[in-house]
Amino acid sequence: MTDVAKKTDTVTLTIDGIEVTAEKGELVIRVAERMGIAIPRFCDHPLLAPAGACRQCLVEVEGQRKPVASCTQTVADGMIVRTQLTSEVADKAQHGIMEFLLANHPLDCPTCDKGGECPLQNQAMSNGRTESRFHEHKREYEKPIHISSQVLLDRERCILCQRCTRFSEEIAGDKFIDLMDRSSGEQINVYRDDFFGGTGFGDGQVGEGEGDVAFNSYFSGNTIQICPVGALTGEQYRFRARPFDLVSTPTACEHCASGCSMRADHRRGKVLRRLAGDDAAVNEEWNCDKGRWGFRYATANDRIMNPLIRDKRTGELREASWSEALVTAAEGLKAAKAAGGVGVLTGGRLTVEDAYAYAKFARVALGTNDIDFRARPLSAEEADFLASSVAGGISDVTYDDVENAPAAVIVGLEPEEESPILFLRLRKAANKRKLQVTAVAPYLSRGFTKIGAALVVTAPGEEAKILAEDAAVAAALGAPGALLIVGERLASSPGALSAVAALAARTGARLAWVPRRAGDRGAVDAGCLPNLLPGGRPVTDAAARAELAPAWGVEPGVLPGTPGRDTDGIIAAAAAGELGGLLVGGVDPGDLADPRLAEQALDNAGFVVSLEIRGSAVTRRADVVLPVAPAQEKSGTFMDWEGRLRSFPTVLPTTAMTDGRVLEAIAALLEVTLGTGDVMTIRRELGAMPPSTASRPAAPTVTAGALPTRGATEAVLATWHHLIDSGSLLDGDDVLKGTARPSLVRIGKDLAESLGVAEGDAVTVSTDRGGVTLPAAITDLPPQVVWLPTNSPGSSVRRSLGVTSGAVVRLSAGAAGPILAEPPGSGSAALQAENRTKGANS
């Protein structure tokens, strides 16, 4: 670390009679900790700036008149420190402070969630008096107040250590809670509406950035975790268990590609809470609220427990035994393979091991390269970009590199919404180091503002041009160690990824591709792409295929050598009846570029096998549904955006099987030995694979498109996902969804004027497919650009509008008119199917 390297001067001091050498500027409490001397503390946190708020860490320093707080005192040469272990004075001071802290702390430990794991309880036992001399009435406040739908604040219990407020300000940048009032009335609180006359959060209409709102932060759960008393508690875990009931398992987060390490606590077969794990290289000690609280989907009522097959007689799905279902699936896939082939759609939620199983199954058992993990808008250019610049560990930027980079240009990514831990690291680097962030985006979002980004105003579709021509961007990337961070959304901007590769090559900047889902990067490396085999080997390269064939125990000629169809190609072919069947693992058609076409494809495909956790728009249309394990019931590995492996063990051992095991069973019936039955076997196989010697394909060179022309009330659509949205992995977590950002349509001043709408008025965004009506937020956007959240309540862009980022949409003031044009050629059957899924998905 550069930090350590710079500060070479050391000092020598004595703590409890032991001489010790420390870095200059180190805190006494840390040095003592290194020596194994535990000084009691509350406000001190290694990742927060020293505050000296609680005074529990008092020690005696020779030459000082009074005991000093060891968490704010830096070491000095020749300093003589005596802690409570060797000094009466320090010990008495600590006992006194504890008595003060407890003077107002209620004795409600039996009802408090922190009981049993409470630093205050523990240190009151180890460093407190047995009896208090305070017999006065304790300070009283209203018992817990909701400061967001998820976070509760019990001010009586608070010891004013300010860990929560310091976290919110220093780390997350969401200053929504603060110290208020003075003297004995001093308290932590939010800027509540009754003080500030704002709208408050009760009505769900939280504005952005105003001071009168609830604890509106994606990182609020961390304050609960670091509160050293039970003043901050979470609605979801409230009263559910005691620490001694819980079995803790270290795990990894299955939501996004940030790759947080986590801890899952379960009791009697049910996960009750998840906490941020401690991993200095990745998430430090933080995580986001989605990862912390979004896990109930695995126990939702629509969980599929037994295989289902479509009954020949009734045409309905019915429960079946595993053997019957597997045989039906294998026979169906065999027939489908003969009748046009099978397309494989895997989604981005698989572990590396499961993705590898699909990749191998497609090539070996189905003999096709028609496999794609991208359940979102995509392009062939993107597949080429992934092959040339990401797959096989080419992109190796790490969190550490982000922290130490002088400059970063971010394109097609809103870090706070799409990769929250990357956002925290960017913020740390921008605040504490020298990172300069340049955002190539349509507007300066709240996240970009918090990392002090400079905006290069870019309408969706213009990215390629900006990257190729903008001088500021090129200059920023000129600095050694500069990073070019691109999001998966660039796939829907023609030429942008080509421009990214060219720009990186031109400036020497290091390139990082940050997808949204936890399984995306792993799927690239596992070969879930039509143009790539595992390890980034191009399918067209005969030498690469020859490398793989012996590892897979097949003749080199068996592996297909022509690139397959991508997701869009598979959907189109299936809809046109060209494909014999589909094998779908964990894909929500609503995420695809055209959900209606995807559902048509599922309806038209001769035979559909679905591997799913819960009922979905795919399982409803499938011929065979095979239940698989959610992340908590299996072990595996996710690969985060850095390419770092995040292995996790099984949290809850159940009978649920991994995708790999189910695929192996099907393969066995097709007389293929897949060898993906258990995770360790796959890991061994992956580990034993020879490093690829295949030459890397060249980066794509797609020419940039021009911005489409728009009429007076037309605009180009910009859209990305909110972190907490209507995704099916958040089903059942209603208190968490209560902290989602409001669905708004963002329009610029120009459009607001021409539509005659003011802030908060209803605006309808429509296409031939349908419309979305939301309150307007007037934002500094480029002319004739409109922004919508991709999949938030009231705004499912792909399903309602059938378009994605970069498309031209119509705008009108007020709610939608009664009739929206019916798309040409949509038969009534397709419409009915659409309605069915709509109802089920809403």
Added chain:
Amino acid sequence: MGTFTGSFKGFGVTFAHMFRKVITTDYPFSPPKPAPRYHGRHILNRHPDGLEKCIGCELCAWACPADAIYVEGGDNTDEQRFSPGERYASIYQINYARCIFCGLCIEACPTRSLTMSNEYELARDSRQDLIFTKKELLAPLLPGMEQPPHPMRLGETDKDYYIGALTNPGTSKGAERAPWSESGTHDAADQPGDRPETAGTSRRGDAHDQPKETVR
């Protein structure tokens, strides 16, 4: 010789005992009364208005050396109130196949909710029935009490319940012997259907139940 007198001697003992005081008990017709502090079946007491004293804090479960107690806390709401204050026990079970009647749980209980009765007739013919739930453990409603959920009747806040609670400690009167064990033959299984779920009955998520592990 010796044999003859020997057998008279033997019968002599028998006859002598026929006129001594009987020391066997006439169980089950007149069950003996144990010492007043005998550790018998537990009772979950009520406040004078019928609200439960148990706050679901799990301290009893924590104290239990035999891991016989299972508690799950729940949120009291204004519409559904089982105890004064924020928290109540939504599930409360004592497994009498495990309990060793040491009484550590009742010492741990901060609200004097949990006490022990003198009842010792706890034999059942299945393990399932040895798991007593709130239904079996809660003290019966005395006159003036009301079956929860209901609002707090003794005052505005939970304080009105706790201040002075020690001078009004028990509402366990009548709970010394469970009503259904009066004859000593009934057991919980005699009321099919209305028995609450216990650890062994299948709940959602229990399909893959594992042995309960604890971290201490």
